[in-house]
Amino acid sequence: MAINNIWVFAQGSNGVATTGTLELLTKARSLSSKVTAFVGGDASAFAASLGEHGATKVYATGDLAGKLPGVALAAAMKSIIDGGDSPDVIMFPQNYEGRDTMARLSVKLNRTVLTNNIDLADTADGVVATTPVFGGNILVATAFSGPGPHLVSFRPKSFVAESASGGAPEVVAATIPDLGTLGGARVVATHTEQTTGPKLDEAAIVVSGGRGLGEAANYSMIEDLAKLLKGAPGASRAIVDAGWVPYSYQVGQTGKVVKPSVYIAAGISGATQHMVGMKGSKNIIAINKDKEAPIFGIADLGIVGDVHKVLPKLIEALKARA
């Protein structure tokens, strides 16, 4: 099948297109000459950068005014498609807004979804998406059968964002139809956790802690170490679920995907769901007292030892150099 028209579910944050959006646009333009960005929100501040990365048209809904994105954006996309602009493929980011919108739209269009992918190809078998399973050890390629639009989502950092030096796109207003009972959920307040230092998914060094730290108070060693290395602190889901650190620290399948120069895993076993979020790191250092811990299978430097002994000494040594 030839792909003639791809949509990308595009997002902005603080007036700039997210890196994830630019990654998807870069892939989209390699598969299709026509690329459209769909923005659930106000796109005026970053439409130009969407154009620069290959979008020739941008649909934008304007401010959502407290509506939850999934229901509202799927309804807006459905009306455009019903209106005659129907894409062959819609690429979504594997995040909250992307996932919810894709799920709602799949029912409205009666189309299957393929999630958690890292690649997309236009082949003799049709449009084929690739997803890693079992911690990324095995890659499964799945073809869409049946008619489009094919709904497919991608894990962050699956592609590298590159500018196409494209010009300003045509910006078209997208209308959110009346949602009726489906629109019964409304955001009444937003709470943002304050963070300092580099962002977890952009930092050159990430230091993550897991259940092996023993208790919440010991997480301060991870923070100290991250700060000394000008990196970002991260976490396994075990300690996020236990309430030691907020969800925004989580690395893995349901958290952030990180690819730093160095990833330090302290007291983390290396469950497959953790590894899919960090095994793309250039270098991995692991500290674990169990020499059989799976994390050692992918570590460039593995220290079989007690985090309570190794980390304080490491912190002291780095302080002495500062």
Next chain:
Amino acid sequence: MEVMNIVVCVKQIPDPASPGALDASTHALKREGKLILDESDAYGVEMALQLVATAGGGEVNIVSMAPNGETSGMRTALAMGAAKGLLVSDPALAGSDALTTAKVLAAAITKLGGADLVIAATESSDGYTGTVPEQIAEVLGLPSVTFAKKVKIEGSVLKVDRQSESGYDEVECTLPAVISVTAGVVEPRYPSFKGIMDAKKKPLDVVTASDLAVTPTGWAAAGQKIVNVTQAEARKAGEVIEDDGEAFGKIVAFLENLKLI
């Protein structure tokens, strides 16, 4: 609200402790042997039990779709305190995609008489499509709140703290509604001995897709087909050393070598 009737979607999955494998002919996840209650859904069951107890009336019912009439995972939820269950089991459903699963579960929920609230997990441990709850909501024509990490009911309004990428949002939602709950929201209770005994006598109906008037699609019409399975490039293990009290120095040297310090 004095009476809250809640349906929890519970997935029954192969024990995650035993390594997963793909079936050589269908390339699907192997699902043989005994299935257990997905731990992710134990949170939903617990939350439902607590909400009904707070409301002071109503019941928690469970629905599941699984092959071979498998009910052992559902019995765990009944032992925790759910009242009754409805299982959809049909060979024609093997290989169903998330959309078909959602249509089947929505029909099962309707067959149970609907609910004030439907609860699912944000994603299953074995499939992790993460779309089924939102698809169920759309099929049933209901509002939904995904990634709920705290849930309260005040009158006929659901108040949810919804996890976001950078913190959380307070969301209010009219009932009936569908929510998906994150792991760790509540502490799932262990079934008591009495609970386990009682669960054996609780009603658990097993129906097929046609009983629910859902057209099963299975492998043939799932809209997707696995075309290739390959081994990813493996990452090799490097040096592993035992800490003799000086291993921190190895880390310093490693970072120095990369010119990061």
